[in-house]
Amino acid sequence: MLKISQLVKRYGNGAPVLKGLDLEVPGESVVAIIGASGAGKSTLLRCINRLVEPSSGTIELNGLMLTDLKGAGLRAARRRIGMIFQSFNLVDRLTVMENVQSGRLGYLPTWRAVFRRYPKEDIRRAYELMERVGIAHYANKRADELSGGERQRVGVVRALMQEPEILLADEPTASLDPKTSEQIMELLRALSREFALPVLINIHNVAEAKLYTDRIVGMRYGRIIFDAEPAALDTAAMDDIYAGVPAEERGEMVNVTPLRAKNA
Amino acid sequence: MVSMDPTPQEWARYTPRERMLRFAVFLFTALAIVWSLTSIDVIWAWVFDAPQQMADLFGRMVPPDARNLPSILSVLLETVNIATIATAIAVVVSLPVAYIAAQNTTPNAATLWLGRFILVSSRSVNTIIWALLFVAIFGPGIIAGIVAIMFRSIGFIGKLLGEAIEEIDKRPVEALEATGASRFKVIVYAIVPQVMPTFWAVAILRWDINLRESTVLGLVGAGGIGIILQSAIDTFNWQEAATVLLSILALVVLGEVVSAWLRKRVI
Numbered sequence: 001m002l003k004i005s006q007l008v009k010r011y012g013n014g015a016p017v018l019k020g021l022d023l024e025v026p027g028e029s030v031v032a033i034i035g036a037s038g039a040g041k042s043t044l045l046r047c048i049n050r051l052v053e054p055s056s057g058t059i060e061l062n063g064l065m066l067t068d069l070k071g072a073g074l075r076a077a078r079r080r081i082g083m084i085f086q087s088f089n090l091v092d093r094l095t096v097m098e099n100v101q102s103g104r105l106g107y108l109p110t111w112r113a114v115f116r117r118y119p120k121e122d123i124r125r126a127y128e129l130m131e132r133v134g135i136a137h138y139a140n141k142r143a144d145e146l147s148g149g150e151r152q153r154v155g156v157v158r159a160l161m162q163e164p165e166i167l168l169a170d171e172p173t174a175s176l177d178p179k180t181s182e183q184i185m186e187l188l189r190a191l192s193r194e195f196a197l198p199v200l201i202n203i204h205n206v207a208e209a210k211l212y213t214d215r216i217v218g219m220r221y222g223r224i225i226f227d228a229e230p231a232a233l234d235t236a237a238m239d240d241i242y243a244g245v246p247a248e249e250r251g252e253m254v255n256v257t258p259l260r261a262k263n264a
Numbered sequence: 265m266v267s268m269d270p271t272p273q274e275w276a277r278y279t280p281r282e283r284m285l286r287f288a289v290f291l292f293t294a295l296a297i298v299w300s301l302t303s304i305d306v307i308w309a310w311v312f313d314a315p316q317q318m319a320d321l322f323g324r325m326v327p328p329d330a331r332n333l334p335s336i337l338s339v340l341l342e343t344v345n346i347a348t349i350a351t352a353i354a355v356v357v358s359l360p361v362a363y364i365a366a367q368n369t370t371p372n373a374a375t376l377w378l379g380r381f382i383l384v385s386s387r388s389v390n391t392i393i394w395a396l397l398f399v400a401i402f403g404p405g406i407i408a409g410i411v412a413i414m415f416r417s418i419g420f421i422g423k424l425l426g427e428a429i430e431e432i433d434k435r436p437v438e439a440l441e442a443t444g445a446s447r448f449k450v451i452v453y454a455i456v457p458q459v460m461p462t463f464w465a466v467a468i469l470r471w472d473i474n475l476r477e478s479t480v481l482g483l484v485g486a487g488g489i490g491i492i493l494q495s496a497i498d499t500f501n502w503q504e505a506a507t508v509l510l511s512i513l514a515l516v517v518l519g520e521v522v523s524a525w526l527r528k529r530v531i
Contacts, residue, residue: 049442078444089439093457102453106444113449155439162443 001026002048002166002198007057009043009222016055017043019222025166028196030189032209032230035219036242041202044219045168048200049081050074062165079106082159084188086171088151090158092144096135099143099154100126103161122161129157133187149180156187160195167192169201173208181205185212206238321502328510329503336492340511342406343488346481347474350410354417355467361418362425369429369455379426386419391477395486406487413474413481420473421466428462429455464530468523475519479512489515 002025010016017040025031033041046052048059050066059066061080069077082103090099101118112118118126130136133153138146143154152172159167169188173181185201189212192199203209209216210230218226218233218241226237278286364370365379395412402408436454445453482490489512496505 051438051442075444075446078442081442083439083442085435085439087435089435091436091440091454091457092433093460094453098453102440102445103443105440105446105449105453108449110446110448113445114452158439158443 001060001062002200003058003060004048005058007044007047007059008055009040009047009052010055017222018047018054020057021222021224023217023224023227025198025200028192028198029215030192030199030201030213031215031217032213033200033202033217033219034204034206034209034241038221039219040222041219042170045083045170045200045202048166048168049078049083075106079162080165082162082164082167084152084155084159084167084169084172086174088148088155088175090143090151090154092142094143095139096130096141096143096146096154097126097139100130100139100157100161103158106162126157126161129160133157147180148176149183152176152180152184153187156184156191160191164197167197167199169199171202171204174204181208188212206233324502325506327503328506329501330507332492332504333507333511336489336508336511339482339489339492340515343478343481343515344475346406346409346413346478346488347471350413350478351417351467351471351474353410354414354421354470357414358418358422358425361422362429363451365422365426366429368432368434369451379422383419383423383426386415386417387423388419389416391416392480392484395481395484399485404485404487409478409481409486409488412486413478416477417470417474421470424466425459425463428459428466432458465527468526468530472519472523476516479515 002023004021004023007018007021007023008016009018021040021044023044033044035041043052047054048061048066050069054067057067061077064077064080066074066077091102094102098116101116101122104118104122105113108118108122127136127139130139133156135146135150135153135157138150138154143151146154152175155172167188172188173184176184185208188199188201191197201209201213210233213230216226216228216230216233217224218237220241226233226241361379361382363379364375365383367376370376370379391412394415395408398408398411398415402411432455436458437450440450440454478488480490482488482492483494485491489508493505493508493512496502496508
C-alpha cells in the first residue's frame with residue numbers, strides 16, 4: 001500500500017510543480033498516471049523514491065515513512081522500490097547480466113559487487129527472470145547490442161531483482177515502437193499479477209493506459225483532477241486533463257497572443 | 265527587431281555595426297603580429313647565415329660514431345623505464361584527483377577547488393622545470409626524472425579524465441541510485457565503465473608523450489639519454505651526438521608504433 005498525502009514539490013522559488021497531492025495505491029494494481037508534459041508526472045514518481053526531494057507532505061510505503069529517511073535508511077528503502085525508465089538507463093558497456101545484477105547492488109557486499117562474484121541464488125533468480133521475459137540467451141551480450149524492447153526487458157528484470165514492493169515506470173514505452181510498446185505494457189501487467197506488485201506507470205499513450213491498467217489517474221499542473229477506472233475516462237475528462245497551456249496556467253503568459261487568434 | 269516589410273529583398277549576414285567590429289578585430293590582430301615581430305631583437309646576419317651553419321654541422325656529424333652504441337642503448341632503455349614507471353604511477357595518482365576535480369562527482373566545493381588546484385599547478389609547470397626542482401631535492405639521477413615526469417602527467421591525465429567524468433550519461437547513474445546502491449557501487453557500475461575508453465586512450469597517449477619528454481631530462485641531470493647527448497655536445501663530439509639523435513628518433517618512432525598498436529588492441 002502506497003499512501004501519498006499533501007505532497008508539494010517546488011524547484012527553487014518557482015511555482016510548485018506538485019500542489020498538495022493525495023494518492024493511495026492499494027495492493028496489486030496497475031495504475032496509469034496520465035497528463036500533459038509538465039503536469040508533474042515524472043516529479044511525482046521521483047518523489048516516491050526520493051530521486052527528487054519533496055518540499056513537504058508525506059509518502060508511506062507499507063507502513064514505512066519514506067519522507068523521513070536519510071542516508072543508509074533511505075538506500076535500504078530504495079531497494080524496496082523498483083524503477084523503470086523511458087530511456088532504459090542501462091550501462092551500455094556492461095553485459096546484460098551485470099546490468100541485471102546491478103538491481104542487487106543495495107544488498108551486495110561491496111567486494112562482491114566490484115569483482116562480480118554474485119551469490120548463487122542471485123544468479124539463479126536473474127536467469128529465471130530473464131527467462132520469464134525472454135532475454136536469458138543475451139546474458140553475456142553487451143547491453144548496447146540489444147534492441148529497444150530487449151533493453152527495456154533488461155530494465156524490467158533489473159527492477160525485479162530488487163525484490164521490490166512496488167514498481168515505478170516512468171514512460172516505459174515512450175521510446176519503443178507500437179508493437180514492442182504493447183508487449184512491454186502486457187508484461188508489466190502480467191508481472192504485477194505474478195509478483196502481487198502495485199505498478200505505477202506514467203504514460204502518454206492513453207489508448208494503452210485504458211487497455212492495460214486497472215485505474216487511471218489524470219494530472220494537470222500538479223493536481224490530480226481525475227481518478228477512476230479506465231472505462232470512466234471519456235472525452236470530457238480527456239479534454240480537462242489535456243486542455244490549456246502550462247504557462248497560461250502558471251500565470252506566466254503576459255504578452256503572448258494565442259496561436260488561434262493569430263491565424264484567424 | 266522585426267522588419268516592417270514582411271518579405272524584404274535584401275539580406276546580409278552581418279549588420280554594418282557587426283561588420284565594423286569584425287574589421288576592427290582583424291586589424292588589431294594584424295597590428296599585434298607586426299608589433300611582436302618588431303619588438304624581438306633578431307640578428308638577421310645570423311638568420312641568413314643559418315644554411316651554411318647547418319651544412320657545416322651536418323658535415324661534422326657524418327658519419328655517426330657508433331663506438332659508444334652499447335652504453336647509448338642502455339641509457340636509452342633507462343629513458344624508456346623513466347617514462348613507463350612515471351606514467352604508471354601518474355595514472356594511479358590521477359584517478360582520485362580526476363574524481364574530485366569533476367563537478368558531478370566531487371564531494372563538495374572545497375574538494376573541487378583542491379582538485380582543480382592540483383591539476384593547474386601540475387600543468388602550469390613544464391617537465392624540465394619540475395626536473396630542475398627535483399634534481400635539487402633528490403640529487404641528479406633517475407629518481408628526479410621519474411618524479412618530474414609523474415608530476416607533469418598527473419595534471420594532464422587528471423584533467424582529461426575529469427572531463428570524461430563530467431561528460432558521462434547521467435541516466436544510468438540515476439537508475440543505480442534508485443536501486444539503493446551506495447555511492448561507491450554507483451561509481452563502480454555506472455561511472456567507471458563509461459570512462460574506461462578515455463582512461464586507456466589518455467594513459468597510452470601520455471606514455472607516448474612521456475617517452476619523448478624523458479629524452480631531454482638528462483640535460484638538467486635528471487637521468488636518461490639526455491646526459492650522453494649533452495656531454496657529446498659539450499665536448500664537440502658531433503659524431504657521437506649524431507648517433508644519440510638517431511637513436512632518439514628510432515625510439516620515438518618505435519614508441520609511436522607501440523602506442524598505435526596498444527590503442528587498437530585495448531580500445
